[in-house]
Amino acid sequence: MTPKENLSCVLTFVIVGGSIAGLSTAYFMTQSGHKVIILEKQDKQYFLTQKSTGLRISPNLTLLLHEIPGMDGLLSKKGIPSTGFALHQGETFELIGQMIYSKNIISDLGSIGYRISYIDIWRHLYNLCASHSIEIMFGFEVDQVVCGVDSIDQTKVLSTLKQEIDCDMVIAADGHNSFAHRIILSESDDDVSIEDDVEISHFPELDNWNTCRLSIPTKVMQEDPDFSILLQSPWWMTWMCNGCAYAGGLEGIDQYGLNIYYAKKGHSTSCNVGWDLQKCKPMSVEEINSIKREPCLQKLLKLANFCSSTSQNPIKFSSYTDVTNHLVLVGDAAHAALVNGFYNTSLAVEDAFVLGSLFSKIKSARQIPHILTGYNDLRKKRAKMIRNVELGVMNMWTLAPGPQRDARNQALSQTLCVDDHVDDVVLAQLWHDHISTCSYNAKDAVEEWWHNWGTFM
């Protein structure tokens, strides 16, 4: 995005949440010529000392990150390039298939992907915002917003400690439990969780899944012969079990990250929703018991120094904005996406870029509703596509023994051919969804929307 200097309509945005979506939206909004203040409920130390696992940078996100100064360098210095996926039968550890990022596949994907620790990306974005004089207020927990009636009216943000800040618009980048949800939900008479234009997914919906994330120190794994071998693997490993799957890989030099996805069985007491690491709880005994068929997983659970389970509680908003157009959702606050999914960070940075690009075109505050229509159109479609792809993958990874699982394993086994000649049809089927989600280009999407609808502003 080329920085704008003489924007005729400069707006003041308050961004609630100073994580990936908040910081990247702040950067792109500033590049568009607007003023930004970030309000983050945690203090800075919370981020610098957090012990979570790592972020997955999908190939399309690698490309988008070219738009953020210094990200290429950060990925090549600190990121672990993804070489592909090794797919194992969870119960036996047998290698069933592999999806290698070969030259041809990388060319179709447009780039490679990476894994990188959360804090490396956070620190980079934070420093970038600070160097652009973006004000970040830590320890400011937003509780309420009083929205102006008309798009040119001011809006007021209130903290839990009754501090007040005025602005033109509020961007809620405050994750799964966004304060803005109750405002948007209270405005609708209908069941807003039902999108108006949803394609019905063929797979069990998001709220059928729980996820648990573990972080295991590589030092501890090295001491265990069963696991030390995992540390030598450049792969993102997946173990596919009946009703449950776990996927892991190195996420920095000293941590191995593991995500467990498991079908919900009744009410889950230990789960929290979102990424508030102070509220993280380990899996409950019942949950561990429900997936304990996998002895290897049991052992890994014991080695973890960080373990938290997360319940899916997705709200599929029919609009990411409130009725007054003073409030807009980005990142995890906006999307009903699989927690610990492959594309969450990608969705967050794409939101930031799309919103920033659209607002770079504004000439008067009266155009805000139109700009937000563009944002809603573009982002809802994209989020839905990703959700359906991720549910398809979950379904495929967690098949019960039977004819479907046999067919899956039979197709995957062809990727293990020793002579490197894998049937093109099999390859096309395996990679189809990943390539189609990764071929999304946020820049082109904005330009196309603008070309079609921009003249109506």
Ligand SMILES: Cc1cc2nc3c(=O)[nH]c(=O)nc-3n(C[C@H](O)[C@H](O)[C@H](O)COP(=O)(O)OP(=O)(O)OC[C@H]3O[C@@H](n4cnc5c(N)ncnc54)[C@H](O)[C@@H]3O)c2cc1C
């Ligand atoms: C500390 C931390 C560590 C993470 N580690 C990982 C990881 O290892 N792997 C992974 O896949 N994902 C991780 N995530 C989640 C990941 O960042 C998101 O899934 C994705 O990048 C989208 O980010 P987001 O900014 O929309 O949401 P989030 O990253 O969840 O950020 C929301 C932010 O809003 C702040 N906030 C919430 N409510 C308020 C309020 N009322 N007022 C002010 N601020 C508020 C939160 O403190 C948080 O900083 C982590 C998130 C956090 C916050």
